Amino acid sequence: MLEGNNNLEQCLKCNLCTLVCPMMEVNPDYPGPKKAGPDGERYRLKDPAFFDYALKYCLNCKRCEVACPSDVHIGDMIQTARILYGSQAKRKGLRGLRDWTLASTDLVGSLASPFAPIVNGTLKLKPVKSVMDSVLAVDKHRTFPKYSAKKFVNWFRRQDQSSFSKFVSYFHGCYVNYNYPALGQAFVKVMNSAGYGVHLLEKEKCCGVALMSNGFADKARRQGEVNLASIRKAVAAGEVVLTTSSTCTFTMRDEYPDVLGLTNGDVRDSLMLSTKWLYEKISAGELKLKFRKNFSKKVIYHTACHMQKMGWQVYSIALLNLIPGVELTVLDQNCCGIAGTFGFKKENYPFSQQIGSKLFEDIRRSATPDAVVSTDCETCKWQIEMSTGMKVLNPIEIIAEALDR
Numbered sequence: 404m405l406e407g408n409n410n411l412e413q414c415l416k417c418n419l420c421t422l423v424c425p426m427m428e429v430n431p432d433y434p435g436p437k438k439a440g441p442d443g444e445r446y447r448l449k450d451p452a453f454f455d456y457a458l459k460y461c462l463n464c465k466r467c468e469v470a471c472p473s474d475v476h477i478g479d480m481i482q483t484a485r486i487l488y489g490s491q492a493k494r495k496g497l498r499g500l501r502d503w504t505l506a507s508t509d510l511v512g513s514l515a516s517p518f519a520p521i522v523n524g525t526l527k528l529k530p531v532k533s534v535m536d537s538v539l540a541v542d543k544h545r546t547f548p549k550y551s552a553k554k555f556v557n558w559f560r561r562q563d564q565s566s567f568s569k570f571v572s573y574f575h576g577c578y579v580n581y582n583y584p585a586l587g588q589a590f591v592k593v594m595n596s597a598g599y600g601v602h603l604l605e606k607e608k609c610c611g612v613a614l615m616s617n618g619f620a621d622k623a624r625r626q627g628e629v630n631l632a633s634i635r636k637a638v639a640a641g642e643v644v645l646t647t648s649s650t651c652t653f654t655m656r657d658e659y660p661d662v663l664g665l666t667n668g669d670v671r672d673s674l675m676l677s678t679k680w681l682y683e684k685i686s687a688g689e690l691k692l693k694f695r696k697n698f699s700k701k702v703i704y705h706t707a708c709h710m711q712k713m714g715w716q717v718y719s720i721a722l723l724n725l726i727p728g729v730e731l732t733v734l735d736q737n738c739c740g741i742a743g744t745f746g747f748k749k750e751n752y753p754f755s756q757q758i759g760s761k762l763f764e765d766i767r768r769s770a771t772p773d774a775v776v777s778t779d780c781e782t783c784k785w786q787i788e789m790s791t792g793m794k795v796l797n798p799i800e801i802i803a804e805a806l807d808r
C-alpha cells in the first residue's frame with residue numbers, strides 16, 4: 404500500500420533538508436528529516452522496533468521535501484512510519500481522548516455549533532482553560548477558533564443558484580461549515596460574480612488531515628473514500644471541484660495517495676484551490692472580475708507550508724495583485740508552527756510558538772494599523788491571529804470585499 408514512499412535510495416546525504424526543518428531548530432530531541440526519513444526508514448524496514456517515538460514532533464510541513472534536490476519523500480516516509488509503527492491512536496487515557504477529540508472535527512463541530520455562544524464563551528474562561536490544560540493537556544495559552552451558530556451548509560441551502568448555466572463544485576471543509584461560514588459565503592459571491600453557480604458535493608467529510616496526524620489513519624481513509632466518491636460524481640458531471648483551504652487541498656490531492664494509499668489520479672487535476680482556478684481562467688481571458696475603483700487595503704501575504712509544497716502561492720499573490728487598491732507585501736516563507744492540532748497540545752505548545760516567532764516578527768515589522776494578513780490556510784490564520792493580534796483573511800475574502808457588484 405505505502406511502499407511507494409520508500410524511495411530512500413535516492414537520498415544523496417546532502418543534508419539540505421536538515422537546514423530547513425523548523426522543528427530541528429527548536430527541539431534537540433528531534434532527529435531531523437534525514438535521520439527520521441531515509442536513514443531511519445532503512446532501519447525500520449529491517450525491524451519496526453527501530454521506530455523512534457521522537458518522530459511525533461514532525462510537523463508534516465514538507466519543507467524538507469521542497470528543499471530536497473533528489474525528490475526523496477521525506478515527510479511522507481515520516482508520516483507513514485508514524486501510522487504504521489507509532490500510532491498515537493494507541494495512546495490510552497486522557498491524552499488519547501484529547502487526540503481523538505481534536506481529530507474528530509466533524510463530530511465536535513456538529514455538537515458545538517448549535518450551542519456556539521455557550522461553547523465559545525466557556526472555552527474562553529480561565530478556569531476552563533486551566534482544567535483542560537491540567538486534565539486533557541490542551542495548552543491553556545491556546546485560543547480556540549470560534550464556532551458559528553449557523554452552519555455554512557444551512558446558509559447555502561437558501562442561496563438560489565438556478566439562474567446559472569455553468570457550475571463549479573465546492574469542497575468547503577469543516578472549518579468553513581462549523582466555524583467560519585463567512586469564507587464560504589465569500590467564495591459563493593466571487594463565483595457568482597464570475598458567472599458560475601456553485602454546487603456542494605453530494606457528501607462531504609472532513610479531509611482527514613487531523614485524523615492522520617493523530618494516528619487515526621483508518622478513519623481518515625474511510626472519510627477520504629467518501630470524499631473521492633463525491634468528487635468523482637462532480638467531475639463526471641463536468642465540474643471542477645474548488646476549495647478555499649490549502650491544507651484540505653494538499654491532503655486530498657497528495658496525502659490521500661502518498662500516505663493513505665487512496666487512488667485519486669482520475670480526479671486529482673480537477674481538484675484545486677479556487678485562487679489557482681480563478682487566476683488561470685482570468686489569464687486565459689475566459690473570466691473577468693470587476694473590482695471597485697475606490698477599494699483600498701494593505702495586505703501582508705503569508706505562504707502556508709502546504710501552499711509552498713504545492714507551489715501555488717503564486718496564484719493567490721497574482722490574484723491579490725490584480726485588485727486595484729491592494730498594497731501587497733509578500734513575506735519570506737516561514738512556518739507558523741501550529742501544524743493543525745499539534746500546537747494545541749501542551750507538550751508541543753512551546754515548540755509551536757518558538758517556530759512561529761520568526762514569522763510573527765516579520766508580520767509585526769510589516770504591519771501598519773490598517774493592514775491585514777492574508778493566507779490560504781485556516782490553521783495559520785488561528786496561529787497568526789492569536790500570536791500577533793492581526794486580522795487574517797483568506798485571499799478569497801479580500802477578492803469578495805473588493806468586487807464591484
Ligand code: SF4
Nearest residue numbers: 424461462464465467
Ligand atoms: S515535514 Fe517539516 S518538521 Fe517534518 S522533518 Fe520535514 S521539515 Fe522537519
Ligand code: SF4
Nearest residue numbers: 414415417418420471
Ligand atoms: S535533502 Fe534529500 S537528498 Fe539531501 S539528505 Fe535530505 S533527503 Fe537526502
